[in-house]
Amino acid sequence: MRAIRCHQYGPPESLVLENLPDLHPGPGEVVIDVRAASVNFPDVLVIQNKYQNKPDLPFTPGAEFAGVVREVGANVKHLRVGMRVAAYTAQGAFAEQAIAAESACMPLPDAIDFASAAAITLAYGTSHHAVVDRGALLKGETMLVLGAAGGVGLAAVEIGKALGARVIAAASSADKLALCREHGADATIDYSSENLRDRIKELTGGQGPDVIYDPVGGEYAEPAFRSIGWRGRYLVVGFANGEIPKLPLNLALLKGASIVGVFWGQHIQREPELARAGFEQIFGWIKEGQLRPHITKRYSLDQTAEALNDMASRRVSGKIVIEP
Numbered sequence: 001m002r003a004i005r006c007h008q009y010g011p012p013e014s015l016v017l018e019n020l021p022d023l024h025p026g027p028g029e030v031v032i033d034v035r036a037a038s039v040n041f042p043d044v045l046v047i048q049n050k051y052q053n054k055p056d057l058p059f060t061p062g063a064e065f066a067g068v069v070r071e072v073g074a075n076v077k078h079l080r081v082g083m084r085v086a087a088y089t090a091q092g093a094f095a096e097q098a099i100a101a102e103s104a105c106m107p108l109p110d111a112i113d114f115a116s117a118a119a120i121t122l123a124y125g126t127s128h129h130a131v132v133d134r135g136a137l138l139k140g141e142t143m144l145v146l147g148a149a150g151g152v153g154l155a156a157v158e159i160g161k162a163l164g165a166r167v168i169a170a171a172s173s174a175d176k177l178a179l180c181r182e183h184g185a186d187a188t189i190d191y192s193s194e195n196l197r198d199r200i201k202e203l204t205g206g207q208g209p210d211v212i213y214d215p216v217g218g219e220y221a222e223p224a225f226r227s228i229g230w231r232g233r234y235l236v237v238g239f240a241n242g243e244i245p246k247l248p249l250n251l252a253l254l255k256g257a258s259i260v261g262v263f264w265g266q267h268i269q270r271e272p273e274l275a276r277a278g279f280e281q282i283f284g285w286i287k288e289g290q291l292r293p294h295i296t297k298r299y300s301l302d303q304t305a306e307a308l309n310d311m312a313s314r315r316v317s318g319k320i321v322i323e324p
Contacts, residue, residue, distance in 0.1 A: 001021075001097045002020075002096050003060045003094065003096065004060055004304045006060070009048055011048070012044070012305035012306075015061070017302055020095075023098070024073075025071055026099075027073050027074040028074070028075050028076060028101055028102055029101055030076060030079050031069070031071040031097055032065070032070060032099075032105075033096065034095060035065075035066055035068065035118075035323065036067070036298075036321045037065040037094055037095075037323075037324070038118040038119045038320070039299075039307045039311050039316075039320045040064065040151060043062060043094075043308060044308050053090060053091075053265075055090065060092045060095050061091055062091065062093025062094035062095070063088060063089060063090065064119075065086070066086040066121075067085065067098075068082060069083045069085060072102075078107075084107070084110075085108055086105070086118065087105045087121065088122060088265075089104060090265075094304050095301075103269075106279050109286075109287065112286060115293075115295050115321045118321050119293040119294075119318075119319035119321060120286075120293055122151075123155040124291065124293070125264055125268070126237065126262065127155035127156040127159050127237075128155075128159055128279075128282055129262060130213060131143070131163070131213065134235060134260045134261075134262050135211045135213070135260065138163070138164075138165070139163060139164030140164065140165065141166070141210035142167075142168065142211075143156070143165050143168070143211040144168045144170060144211070144227075145169050146170050147170075147171065147240060148170055148177075149169075149176035149180055151318060152237060153215055154180065154294055156213045158285075158292065160184075161184035162290040165210075166187075167184065168185070168188070168200070168209065169187070170188070170189040170190075170191050170220070172190070179294070179318065191220060196220055196223045196224060197223045200224070208230075208232060208255075210231075210233070211233045212228055214234065214235060215240055216239070216241045217239035217240070217241045217242075218239070219241070220241075221245035222245060222247055222248075225247055225257070225259075229257075230256055231257065233257070234259050236262060293319060294318030296316065298323050299320065300322070300323065300324075301324045307320055307322055
């Protein structure tokens with residue numbers, strides 16, 4: 001089987017496409033024929049040794065994918081050969097075959113295609129865990145989403161609307177904000193040309209948002225947190241900006257606000273039943289048309305470096321997928 005391999009840390013161009021032996025599962029694992037693998041910003045970081053997850057060299061990057069179960073290992077109880085599944089793993093998705101633990105696989109409804117399924121796992125799983133579980137967003141509340149046109153940001157916009165909240169989307173261009181409005185955003189902020197704090201104050205009548213969803217970090221974190229409402233929840237989702245912000249803790253005191261960590265990878269390992277229930281709600285919303293995974297571009301396996309470079313250079317809105 002063919003697989004993308006990282007033999008040394010570096011830019012996407014340092015990756016190589018190799019022929020490897022077919023995979024075989026261990027106990028509690030399944031081998032899946034990969035039909036689509038989603039590209040995420042951490043994939044850019046991990047091949048450069050800039051991510052908290054640091055796999056041993058050599059490795060195959062890629063963390064979320066969808067396909068058909070090829071082989072099952074001992075003690076696998078709920079999956080069988082031929083089942084359509086979406087899966088999440090630490091690495092290994094950018095290949096024709098991948099291994100995943102049974103607990104990290106979700107059987108797919110027939111109505112969901114493989115590309116959409118690959119785009120669901122991390123983006124919608126992360127955003128559901130963040131918004132529903134950690135942020136406890138309620139109907140009628142207001143949520144601000146930073147980096148709203150990215151994969152997880154757009155998922156958060158849709159989930160917020162599915163819950164009946166008012167959603168303010170912040171992004172860096174008019175085109176990205178138009179995409180956010182197409183996916184349900186009630187109001188938008190272009191933080192490349194508008195003052196973030198002034199615009200939040202204007203859009204919330206000075207009250208501030210109840211929940212702030214931040215997958216970006218960097219320079220917008222502090223002004224956003226200074227604008228949060230009383231008893232607000234600030235969701236720390238990631239640092240796509242590359243800079244981990246330092247927030248003055250007195251702001252949390254003054255606003256009675258919470259800084260809430262969101263680590264979906266640990267959530268699915270430590271709380272698999274809760275994660276599975278979250279996906280059942282996600283699939284239900286997709287069937288109802290409330291969630292619409294947005295695939296903007298598809299790449300072949302030998303175009304993986306191009307896909308990662310597009311992600312690294314912020315040329316991506318929504319989700320992009322590799323189809324081996």
